[in-house]
Amino acid sequence: MLKIFNLPDLGEGLTESELLTWKVSVGDPVKVNDVLAEVETAKAVVELSSPFDGTIAELHGESGTVVQVGAPIVSFDLPGDEPGESPHPGPDAGSGALPDGRVPTLVGYGAAAEGAGRPARRTRVGRPATPHPAPSGPPAGSPVAAATGAAAPATSTLTAERPRSTPPVRRLAKDLGIDLSEVQGTGSGGVVTREDVQQAAEGAGPASGAGVEAAQDPGVRTLGGRPRIQEEPIRSVRKATAAAMTASAFTAPHVTEFLTVDVTESMELLEDLKRHRDFRELKLTPLTLVARAACLALERTPELNARWDGDHGRIVRQNYVNLGIAAATPRGLMVPNIADAQALDLRGLAGRLAELTRVAREGGLQPGHLSGGTFTLTNVGVFGVDAGTPIINPGEAGILALGQVRRTPWEYRGEIALRQVMTLSLSFDHRLVDGEQGSRFLADVGAVLSRPGMALALF
Structure with a gap:
């Protein structure tokens, strides 16, 4: 069966x-x-x-x-x-x-099956809807047809079946101006594949625009020696990231502020901790210190850790920190979070950051890692970048970007000295956070990073 x-x-x-x-x-x-x-x-x-x-x-x-x-x-x-x-x-x-x-699936029963063999194919818009396929009847010209007066069914474009293909392949065909009904599918069951469409496009020859560009002298060196034009489908993570960032950028009124900080004492502290027996097996980075500083600063500016609930006309204040860490993974940009980061000390944060980084790089992040974040950090400094204007993760009030640590001439105790300097970039949702609150948060983080001992006095 x-x-x-x-x-x-x-x-x-x-x-x-x-x-x-x-x-x-x-x-x-x-x-x-x-x-x-x-x-x-x-x-x-x-x-x-x-x-x-x-x-x-x-x-x-x-x-x-x-x-x-x-x-x-x-x-x-x-x-x-x-x-x-x-x-x-x-x-x-x-x-x-x-x-x-309906047939069983792992979660619920799914959609009703429409046929005993292959699933029913989706029809073109304009095709008359029938609850059951019409019987095919005897072949035209057969004795049965002659005796019964049955006629062979007429064929029209409205009742023609659409060639089987996937959405990315249909999109590619549309971009290249290829009529899928004229393409012979070589995939399983006659499915039209990307290669079928590309071969059809090559056989048609260049027309104008991109086609003319692609037909230029093949001896001309291209970037990286790659083909002049390459296409790839918009995959799940990229599609979700684009939708989320677009929604955030055009829903939350973004404000971005910058603060450049002398972090020499913080970098010296990291070097001291790396030699301490309690931290030797842990990877300590500037991100670890910024994570701890951000959790401390959120104590004094909880507005940065709130959520705008426009559907119910309320602001939700979250008195815990699920600290998101923007990560470049093999699947694209993802933001796993450290649950209850406010309850962790520096050692605990270092351990959780190392674990999240490992799982992300191995492609093992699960939905539970990626939901429920309340505030996000993004480390653009690892790419040699000083500052940026990060987009807030949807559902959150703010995101803090840390730039690279660079040795820079800086005023220190009335003189010019080479100091280690970092720029912080804070974007926040102006519906939830006023300029005063955003500035105070940024100043608090900067105070802890410039003089780590201030954490004992301020918090």
């Missing part, structure tokens, strides 16, 4: 996932909870497990395909029934049948 497994909601109402790699092939036997594939959501890479014991009958999609939640992803042949039997319970099905003919 054929069973269709629909992509489940993998957490927090996500609507789609990108298929990264298949772990099975057609014909493979599988058991319940065997890993079928790795899929990437906007928040994490997740292993998709089998809900059935059976044999893989069909894989609905190739690596790189974006699959909507509730859409078919795998078909199984299950033991116990004759091949070709309908996967849907009939009207006389017993109480054990699934409601509405």
